[in-house]
Amino acid sequence: MTPVLVAVTAGYLLGSVPVAVLVGRLHGFDPRAAGDRNPGFWNVMELLGWRAAVPVFAGDLLKGTAAGLVGLVAGGTETGPLWVVDGASVLPVYAAVAAAMAGHAWPVFAGWRGGRSILTFAGGFAVICPPAFGLGLALLVGVSLARGSFAWGTRVAVFSLPVLQLLFMPPALVAATGGLMCLIGLRFGQAALAGRRRGRARRRRVRGPAG
Numbered sequence: 001m002t003p004v005l006v007a008v009t010a011g012y013l014l015g016s017v018p019v020a021v022l023v024g025r026l027h028g029f030d031p032r033a034a035g036d037r038n039p040g041f042w043n044v045m046e047l048l049g050w051r052a053a054v055p056v057f058a059g060d061l062l063k064g065t066a067a068g069l070v071g072l073v074a075g076g077t078e079t080g081p082l083w084v085v086d087g088a089s090v091l092p093v094y095a096a097v098a099a100a101m102a103g104h105a106w107p108v109f110a111g112w113r114g115g116r117s118i119l120t121f122a123g124g125f126a127v128i129c130p131p132a133f134g135l136g137l138a139l140l141v142g143v144s145l146a147r148g149s150f151a152w153g154t155r156v157a158v159f160s161l162p163v164l165q166l167l168f169m170p171p172a173l174v175a176a177t178g179g180l181m182c183l184i185g186l187r188f189g190q191a192a193l194a195g196r197r198r199g200r201a202r203r204r205r206v207r208g209p210a211g
């Protein structure tokens, strides 16, 4: 198999592991049917609290990292200064992270109903550009403490990653990271549309068949 095929296959299967659904099942419910219905860290945290949500945070992050590492090894483990991915490893690493994000969004192991892939992206980004990931982590901690809000910390950190990447990698690869983030945008759009559909169906039920 070519490095990219290995990367995509392994990335997709790793991304498809439905961590939030498995954790939810341990507590007797499906996060896709409760709260904001996203099988991800934040929904599990709001429904079950931090203790249950930490494994979701770690699992979703680590499956992106594991996918990126498979891509890195498949591509010959080529890295530049500060371990940023380089040379023949670039394509397999990006392909693996994209596939892991697709697996998280449309998981073969969970009826194709997955999440938005934010944490899986962040975990994969740690392999693409470790120094920018480190700076992103520092931002996460700093903004969370300054604003007293972990949600704000994660938002600022994740959306800063491509900007921080510019310090270490060429703009073409930053654009590729932007491409990965488009999948997150697509998933937010799909979730918003699904929410509107549910809202319309609820209003129809309340009004009844005659309404």
Ligand SMILES: O=P(O)(O)OC[C@H](O)CO
Binding pocket: 038, 039, 040, 041, 042, 043, 060, 114, 115, 116, 117, 118, 119, 120, 154
């Ligand atoms: O993108 P997900 O599905 O990993 O979930 C998003 C998290 O809840 C964000 O904190």
